[in-house]
Amino acid sequence: MNRRNFIRISTLGAGGAMFGSIGFGSGREPSLIDRLTGNVHPEESKYIRTPTYCEICFWKCAGWVYKNDQGEIWKIIGNENDPHCNGRLCPRGTGGVGMYYDQDRLKTPLIRTGRKGKQEFKRASWDEALDFVAKKLDFIGKKYGPETVALITHGSGGKLLTTLMKAYGSDSIAGPSYAQCKGPREVAFGLTFGTGLESPEPTDIRDTRCLVLIGSHLGENMHNTQVQEMADAIDRGATIITVDPRYSTVASKSKFWLPIKPATDIALLLAWTNVIVSNGWYDKDYVEKYTTGFDKLKEYIRPFTPEWAYGITTLDPNMIRDTAKEMANASPAVIIHPGRHVTWYGDDTQRSRAIAILNALLGSWGRRGGFYLPELKEIPEYPHPPFPPVNKSWRDILGGQYPFAELPLANAIVDGSIPGNLKDFQYRGWIVNGSNLNMTMPDTRKTLEAIQQLELLVVIDTMPMEITGWADVILPECTYLERYDVLRNDHNREPVIALRMPATEPKYDTRPDWWIVKELASKMGLGRYFDWKSFEGFLDYKLKRMGSSLEEMKKIGVKKYERTSGDLYFSADNPPVFDTPSGKIELYSSQLEQAGFDPFPRFTPHEEPPEGFYRLNYGRTQSHTFSRTSNNPNLSAIMPENLVWVNPKVAANWQLKEGQEVWLKNQDGSTTSFPAKVRITERIRWDSVYIVHGFGHTNPLLTRAYGKGVSDAALITKILIDPVMGATGMRGNFVTFLTENPDKEVKA
Amino acid sequence: MRFAMAIDTRKCVGCSDCVVACQTENAVPIGYCRDWIVEVNDGTYPQLVMEIRSERCNHCSNSPCVRCCPTGASHYDYGGIVLVTPHKCIGCGACIASCPYDARYPHPKGYVDKCTFCVHRVKEGLPPACVAVCPTKCLYFGDTDDPRSEISLVLKKRKYKRLIPEAGTNPNLYFLI
Numbered sequence: 026m027n028r029r030n031f032i033r034i035s036t037l038g039a040g041g042a043m044f045g046s047i048g049f050g051s052g053r054e055p056s057l058i059d060r061l062t063g064n065v066h067p068e069e070s071k072y073i074r075t076p077t078y079c080e081i082c083f084w085k086c087a088g089w090v091y092k093n094d095q096g097e098i099w100k101i102i103g104n105e106n107d108p109h110c111n112g113r114l115c116p117r118g119t120g121g122v123g124m125y126y127d128q129d130r131l132k133t134p135l136i137r138t139g140r141k142g143k144q145e146f147k148r149a150s151w152d153e154a155l156d157f158v159a160k161k162l163d164f165i166g167k168k169y170g171p172e173t174v175a176l177i178t179h180g181s182g183g184k185l186l187t188t189l190m191k192a193y194g195s196d197s198i199a200g201p202s203y204a205q206c207k208g209p210r211e212v213a214f215g216l217t218f219g220t221g222l223e224s225p226e227p228t229d230i231r232d233t234r235c236l237v238l239i240g241s242h243l244g245e246n247m248h249n250t251q252v253q254e255m256a257d258a259i260d261r262g263a264t265i266i267t268v269d270p271r272y273s274t275v276a277s278k279s280k281f282w283l284p285i286k287p288a289t290d291i292a293l294l295l296a297w298t299n300v301i302v303s304n305g306w307y308d309k310d311y312v313e314k315y316t317t318g319f320d321k322l323k324e325y326i327r328p329f330t331p332e333w334a335y336g337i338t339t340l341d342p343n344m345i346r347d348t349a350k351e352m353a354n355a356s357p358a359v360i361i362h363p364g365r366h367v368t369w370y371g372d373d374t375q376r377s378r379a380i381a382i383l384n385a386l387l388g389s390w391g392r393r394g395g396f397y398l399p400e401l402k403e404i405p406e407y408p409h410p411p412f413p414p415v416n417k418s419w420r421d422i423l424g425g426q427y428p429f430a431e432l433p434l435a436n437a438i439v440d441g442s443i444p445g446n447l448k449d450f451q452y453r454g455w456i457v458n459g460s461n462l463n464m465t466m467p468d469t470r471k472t473l474e475a476i477q478q479l480e481l482l483v484v485i486d487t488m489p490m491e492i493t494g495w496a497d498v499i500l501p502e503c504t505y506l507e508r509y510d511v512l513r514n515d516h517n518r519e520p521v522i523a524l525r526m527p528a529t530e531p532k533y534d535t536r537p538d539w540w541i542v543k544e545l546a547s548k549m550g551l552g553r554y555f556d557w558k559s560f561e562g563f564l565d566y567k568l569k570r571m572g573s574s575l576e577e578m579k580k581i582g583v584k585k586y587e588r589t590s591g592d593l594y595f596s597a598d599n600p601p602v603f604d605t606p607s608g609k610i611e612l613y614s615s616q617l618e619q620a621g622f623d624p625f626p627r628f629t630p631h632e633e634p635p636e637g638f639y640r641l642n643y644g645r646t647q648s649h650t651f652s653r654t655s656n657n658p659n660l661s662a663i664m665p666e667n668l669v670w671v672n673p674k675v676a677a678n679w680q681l682k683e684g685q686e687v688w689l690k691n692q693d694g695s696t697t698s699f700p701a702k703v704r705i706t707e708r709i710r711w712d713s714v715y716i717v718h719g720f721g722h723t724n725p726l727l728t729r730a731y732g733k734g735v736s737d738a739a740l741i742t743k744i745l746i747d748p749v750m751g752a753t754g755m756r757g758n759f760v761t762f763l764t765e766n767p768d769k770e771v772k773a
Numbered sequence: 774m775r776f777a778m779a780i781d782t783r784k785c786v787g788c789s790d791c792v793v794a795c796q797t798e799n800a801v802p803i804g805y806c807r808d809w810i811v812e813v814n815d816g817t818y819p820q821l822v823m824e825i826r827s828e829r830c831n832h833c834s835n836s837p838c839v840r841c842c843p844t845g846a847s848h849y850d851y852g853g854i855v856l857v858t859p860h861k862c863i864g865c866g867a868c869i870a871s872c873p874y875d876a877r878y879p880h881p882k883g884y885v886d887k888c889t890f891c892v893h894r895v896k897e898g899l900p901p902a903c904v905a906v907c908p909t910k911c912l913y914f915g916d917t918d919d920p921r922s923e924i925s926l927v928l929k930k931r932k933y934k935r936l937i938p939e940a941g942t943n944p945n946l947y948f949l950i
Contacts, residue, residue: 100797103906113908116790122797244786249908256784256909274786277823284819647788658803659796663789672818707818 076582080505086110090528115247123659131501132533159548173453180459182538191412192554204434213377219604230254232394235355241364242273246645272708288631294379296334306353308388318613356387358394371745371754379626391595402520427751442475454481463491464652467741489726508537520586524578638759640713652719655730666734668704670715688763697735776852777945784911787825791903798902830876830888831944838868859884873940
C-alpha cells in the first residue's frame with residue numbers, strides 16, 4: 026500500500042466544490058450550454074476561423090483560431106496541413122486562449138516613476154513611451170555608442186527588432202535559447218557534420234527503429250511532432266532507450282531505462298562508443314566513406330570499457346553492452362537524440378560531440394530513421410537601406426573568449442553590463458522581448474545586479490513578469506491571437522511557411538510588435554528601414570514573390586513547397602556534403618584541437634553534492650512553457666505550482682511528509698523566495714531532487730502564479746561555463762531543505 | 774450503435790491536452806474538468822512501472838447515475854452516450870454519489886456536468902475534442918457495435934482492462950495495456 030502512489034491531477038471539480046445557487050430557468054443563455062450538451066449542433070464551418078501559428082513555444086505550430094457565436098475567441102485547433110503539428114496542438118497551444126483572456130495582462134504603456142525594482146509606474150500614451158525610448162537610445166548612442174545596447178529576445182517579435190537594432194548600430198542580439206539551451210549541441214554537430222540541428226530538429230523519429238534519449242524527457246517536453254512521432258514509434262514497436270537519473274515519463278515507455286548517476290553521461294557515451302568500435306558494430310562502409318579520424322578514435326576509445334564506465338555511471342556493464350547492441354542492430358535507423366536543453370555541466374559541447382560521434386559511427390546522419398536532410402524556404406527580404414557598420418561587434422566584445430560561439434551569448438551580455446567585467450566595454454541598455462530574464466538566466470541576483478547598472482531597460486511583453494518590474498519603460502505587446510507577425514519559416518522535411526493574422530482586435534491599449542518597431546524606428550529617425558505602408562503590404566510583398574499572396578495565406582494558413590535540394594536522405598543522386606574543413610564527418614576534431622580543446626570528448630568528474638545536499642535537477646512539464654505560461658488561466662488550472670520531487674529514503678531522513686512545504690537552499694546559501702510542496706516519489710534518485718522550471722513568480726501582479734512554487738534560477742548560482750562556446754552549465758548546483766521560512770519578510 | 778473509447782496507456786504521456794481541449798471546446802469553467810489524468814506508480818527505484826491514463830465518464834451501459842436520477846435529467850442518448858439535460862437537473866447530487874468513477878462535478882450554474890463524448894461533434898461526424906487533439910493519438914473513439922470500426926479492431930488486437938468492473942456498471946472506456 027505505501028509503495029503505491031496514486032496521483033490524479035486535474036481533478037479540480039470532483040468532490041470538493043459546492044453547488045452554485047444560480048438557477049437555470051428563464052434567464053439562462055441557451056447557446057453555449059445547449060451547444061455543449063448537444064442540444065444545438067454547431068457546424069465547424071459556420072464559425073469564423075483565422076490562421077495563426079502558436080507563440081507559446083518555439084515549435085510554433087500552425088493552427089486555426091475559432092470564434093464562438095458571440096464573436097469571442099473560443100478555441101484554437103491545429104492546422105492539419107502543418108508538419109509542425111499535423112492538426113494536433115499540445116496542451117499549451119490548446120490553452121493559448123488563456124493568454125488572450127488573462128486579466129493580469131499588461132494593459133497600457135508604462136514609464137517607471139519609482140526606483141528600479143519597485144512596481145511604481147505611471148501610465149503613458151504610446152507616443153510618450155516611445156518618445157522616451159527613442160530619446161534615451163539617442164542619448165546612449167551618442168554618449169557610449171549604439172553597440173552598448175543589446176537586444177535579448179525570444180519569439181517571433183525578434184525578427185523586426187533585430188532589423189531595428191542593426192539599423193541602430195548594434196549586433197548584440199541574443200536569445201537565451203542559445204547559450205542557456207541548445208547552443209552546445211549546435212556547435213558540436215557543426216564541428217562534426219558541418220551543420221547544426223536548429224529547430225525543429227531533423228530527427229527522423231517517424232521511421233526510426235531505435236530512439237536513444239539522454240536526459241531528454243520527450244513527452245514531458247511537448248516538442249509536438251517529436252512526441253507524435255515517438256508515439257507512432259511505440260506503436261511500431263521501435264526500441265526506446267532512456268538515460269535519465271529520474272524515471273521520466275518516457276523512461277516508463279522505454280525498453281531500456283538506464284538510471285544513470287547524474288553528471289556522468291560522457292562516460293556512458295564513451296563506453297557505448299568503445300563497445301560499438303571494439304565489436305565492429307559500426308557502419309563500416311559509411312565510416313570509411315564519410316568520416317575522418319576513425320583510426321585515432323579506435324585508439325582513443327580503447328580504455329573506456331563498460332566496466333570502466335560502471336564505476337562512474339553505476340550502470341550495469343551488461344546493460345551498456347545490450348543497449349549498444351540494440352542501437353547497432355537498428356543502424357542506420359537509430360537516433361542518439363541530441364536533446365534540446367543541453368547546458369548542464371560546462372562540458373556540454375564535448376558531450377554533444379560524443380553524441381554526434383556515436384550517430385556518425387552508426388551511420389544515422391542523413392539516413393532514413395536517423396536524421397533527415399531538412400529544407401528551408403527562402404523568404405525574400407523587403408528592401409531596406411544597408412545597415413551601418415557596427416563599432417564593436419559582440420564577438421569583439423567577447424575579446425577572444427569562447428571561440429566557437431556562433432551567436433551572441435545572453436549571459437555575456439549580463440556579465441558585460443556589470444562594470445569591471447570587461448575591459449573598455451560596458452552594456453548600457455537592454456531591449457528585452459518575451460524573455461523573463463530574472464527566471465530565464467541562471468543566478469537571479471547577478472541578473473538584477475546587471476539590470477541596476479543599465480541606463481535603459483525596455484521590456485516588450487504581454488504579461489507583467491519579474492523583469493517588467495525592473496523596466497524603465499514597459500511596452501505592452503498584444504498577444505499572438507491579436508496580431509500579424511513575420512511569416513514562420515522553419516526548416517522541415519519539406520519547406521513550409523505559415524501565417525499568423527489577428528483573430529480579433531487587440532484588447533486594452535496593446536499593440537503588435539510590428540507596429541511598436543515601426544513607430545519607434547520613425548521616432549529614432551530610422552523609418553527608412555521599415556518603409557512599408559501597412560504590415561499586410563509587407564507580408565503580401567514577400568508572399569507574392571513566393572508564389573502565394575496574403576489573400577491565399579489567409580485561407581490556407583500553411584503552405585508547403587516542393588523540395589529543391591534533392592532527397593530527404595543521402596543517396597547516389599544526393600551525395601552527402603559536409604561543411605567541415607576536411608569535407609568529411611570529423612570524428613577527430615582538428616578545429617577543436619587547434620583552438621586548444623580536446624579533439625575527442627573526455628570524461629571529467631564533476632563535483633558531487635556535499636553531505637545533506639542533493640543535486641538540483643530541473644525540467645519541463647507538458648502544460649507549461651517556462652515562466653511564460655504560469656499565469657495562464659487554462660494552464661495554471663492544469664498545473665498551478667511545481668513540486669519538489671524527493672526520493673522516499675531522503676524524505677524519511679528529513680522526516681518530510683507528502684505535500685509538506687519546504688524552502689530550498691543551495692550550496693552558496695541562496696534560498697527560494699517561496700516554499701514548494703514535497704512530492705515523495707520513487708521516480709527520483711536519492712542523490713538528487715527535481716523541480717519543473719518556470720515557477721515561483723515574485724511579481725504580485727501575476728495573481729495566479731505569484732508565490733506558487735519555486736524558481737530554479739535563484740538556486741543556480743554556480744554556473745559552469747562551457748569554454749568552447751560560452752554556454753551556462755546549470756546542473757552543478759546542490760540544494761538542501763529548510764522547513765522554516767528563511768526570510769521572514771517574504772510572505773509566501 | 775454503442776459509442777465507446779479506448780485509451781492506449783502505452784502511448785499516453787499524460788500531457789493533459791485532452792483536459793484543456795475539453796475545457797475550451799465545451800466551455801468548462803476554469804477550475805473544473807470533465808476529463809483528467811491518472812498516474813499510477815509502483816515499485817522501488819530503479820525497478821519501477823508507471824501507468825498513465827486519460828480518464829472521463831465511462832458512459833456505462835448500466836449507469837447508476839441514470840438509475841438514481843430523480844428527474845430523468847441523466848439519461849441514455851445517441852449511441853448510448855450518457856447525458857445530463859441541464860434544465861431537468863435539480864442539482865441533488867445523487868448521481869455524483871452514485872458514480873464509481875468520480876466523473877461528475879457540480880457546474881457553478883447549478884446543474885451536474887460531465888463528459889458528453891462531445892455528442893455535438895459526434896453527431897456531425899467529428900471525433901470528441903480530446904480524441905481530435907491528442908498528440909500521441911492514444912485515444913480511439915467509435916462504435917463497438919460495428920465490427921469494422923477502428924475501436925472494434927483495436928480492441929480485438931490489443932489487451933485491455935476496464936476500471937472497477939466489479940461495480941457492475943458495464944463501462945465503455947477500455948484501457949489498452
